Amino acid sequence: MSLTLYALAGADPARPFSPHVWKVAMALAHKGLAAETVAVGFTAIPAIENGATKLVPLLKDGDTLVSDSFAIARYLEETYPDRPSLFGGPGGLATARFVEGFSQTRVHPLLTPILITDIHAMLAPADQAYFRESREKRLGRTLEETAAGAPAAITELRTRLEPLRHTLRHQPFLGGEAPLFADYIVFGAFQWARIVSKTMVLEADDPVTLWFDRCLDLHAALGRSVTAA
Amino acid sequence: MSLTLYALAGADPARPFSPHVWKVAMALAHKGLAAETVAVGFTAIPAIENGATKLVPLLKDGDTLVSDSFAIARYLEETYPDRPSLFGGPGGLATARFVEGFSQTRVHPLLTPILITDIHAMLAPADQAYFRESREKRLGRTLEETAAGAPAAITELRTRLEPLRHTLRHQPFLGGEAPLFADYIVFGAFQWARIVSKTMVLEADDPVTLWFDRCLDLHAALGRSVTAA
Numbered sequence: 001m002s003l004t005l006y007a008l009a010g011a012d013p014a015r016p017f018s019p020h021v022w023k024v025a026m027a028l029a030h031k032g033l034a035a036e037t038v039a040v041g042f043t044a045i046p047a048i049e050n051g052a053t054k055l056v057p058l059l060k061d062g063d064t065l066v067s068d069s070f071a072i073a074r075y076l077e078e079t080y081p082d083r084p085s086l087f088g089g090p091g092g093l094a095t096a097r098f099v100e101g102f103s104q105t106r107v108h109p110l111l112t113p114i115l116i117t118d119i120h121a122m123l124a125p126a127d128q129a130y131f132r133e134s135r136e137k138r139l140g141r142t143l144e145e146t147a148a149g150a151p152a153a154i155t156e157l158r159t160r161l162e163p164l165r166h167t168l169r170h171q172p173f174l175g176g177e178a179p180l181f182a183d184y185i186v187f188g189a190f191q192w193a194r195i196v197s198k199t200m201v202l203e204a205d206d207p208v209t210l211w212f213d214r215c216l217d218l219h220a221a222l223g224r225s226v227t228a229a
Numbered sequence: 230m231s232l233t234l235y236a237l238a239g240a241d242p243a244r245p246f247s248p249h250v251w252k253v254a255m256a257l258a259h260k261g262l263a264a265e266t267v268a269v270g271f272t273a274i275p276a277i278e279n280g281a282t283k284l285v286p287l288l289k290d291g292d293t294l295v296s297d298s299f300a301i302a303r304y305l306e307e308t309y310p311d312r313p314s315l316f317g318g319p320g321g322l323a324t325a326r327f328v329e330g331f332s333q334t335r336v337h338p339l340l341t342p343i344l345i346t347d348i349h350a351m352l353a354p355a356d357q358a359y360f361r362e363s364r365e366k367r368l369g370r371t372l373e374e375t376a377a378g379a380p381a382a383i384t385e386l387r388t389r390l391e392p393l394r395h396t397l398r399h400q401p402f403l404g405g406e407a408p409l410f411a412d413y414i415v416f417g418a419f420q421w422a423r424i425v426s427k428t429m430v431l432e433a434d435d436p437v438t439l440w441f442d443r444c445l446d447l448h449a450a451l452g453r454s455v456t457a458a
Contacts, residue, residue, distance in 0.1 A: 089316075092323065092324055094404050096320075098331075098396045098403055101395030104395065163334055163335060173323070176323030180320050
């Protein structure tokens with residue numbers, strides 16, 4: 001068994017920040033699997049494994065290549081069924097997709113203005129040029145214009161987290177008494193923010209902050225292996 | 230085995246509309262359990278079962294009383310484990326709480342202005358007085374002032390449903406290939422709207438509408454046993 005995880009990196013390969021890579025890193029740790037991490041900048045992705053993917057994370061397990069964080073989690077669950085479950089059964093697998101939907105459609109778009117100029121600042125020069133051009137085209141405005149929306153995004157984001165707070169009134173993790181991949185999905189978003197930016201996205205006494213701290217403590221404090229910005 | 234479900238009703242007991250009661254009705258059908266339904270108006274709730282509850286649904290199973298829709302679903306899952314699962318394992322149970330959080334904190338508050346005057350119109354006179362007084366106190370404005378927010382609420386609601394659409398791009402139900410209690414949680418909200426109001430909350434071609442139609446077809450089309458407003 002030889003696992004390799006291709007992970008997005010900025011100029012400093014020791015500070016991986018991609019939310020999707022963090023989901024996979026936590027999933028691997030949850031399964032007790034060690035992987036060699038290969039840091040790649042945005043512009044190096046097309047050259048990985050003979051053009052196997054346009055996006056990271058990409059997991060290589062022996063001869064098998066799997067991209068997309070959710071697909072990787074499913075792959076790990078199916079391939080290593082005797083290790084701790086990432087989903088807690090078929091219902092947990094299905095509803096984890098809803099948690100992904102919440103994170104990607106309701107949380108990530110608000111983190112974009114909050115983080116975008118800090119992400120740019122972390123990248124290697126060649127990746128900075130790619131990032132600016134691709135993101136400005138996608139968003140229809142300059143990175144700096146997007147970043148001007150950060151204060152409003154922070155306020156709106158805190159409101160949008162009510163479903164998490166509701167859940168955390170009943171249980172310590174989205175997965176119940178212990179974390180599941182559903183936790184790592186949302187953890188990835190806040191870990192992205194923690195590593196990229198000094199902006200306080202959440203208030204210190206927010207139940208979501210307390211949950212995030214619990215997640216940082218998991219798996220020998222894997223999340224804390226990269227310091228906050 | 231003798232099951233009784235106390236269900237909120239307006240002036241016409243044949244048109245139960247409570248979202249929480251609908252969650253339980255679907256959960257009972259999912260388990261293949263028949264229950265006698267007892268319709269009660271708001272002001273009759275305190276007299277049920279010697280003051281057992283302030284809220285419906287209340288399920289009576291032999292000598293056991295359980296209130297709160299999620300608690301009832303858990304009770305049914307534990308008490309009737311050999312029947313089809315409502316959660317698909319412990320992970321599904323845990324993340325169903327997140328779906329509940331989404332529905333109750335992000336969907337219901339927007340349905341309130343859309344439905345509130347129609348709900349009032351459906352109630353028996355004594356319940357109308359209670360409803361107006363309690364809701365106006367809770368919301369800090371008249372029912373009609375609350376209802377003025379309906380157009381903006383419809384627009385915002387459609388945006389907030391993105392996590393559902395994301396999920397439905399991958400699978401036909403929140404529960405995966407087949408529905409689970411997670412589906413019934415969100416179904417309850419839209420069934421409430423369907424029975425109470427002629428307002429088109431969703432567009433006809435919205436994937437959420439198509440999913441809702443699939444839910445209406447479940448369990449011998451139980452949801453269609455009450456016609457749309």
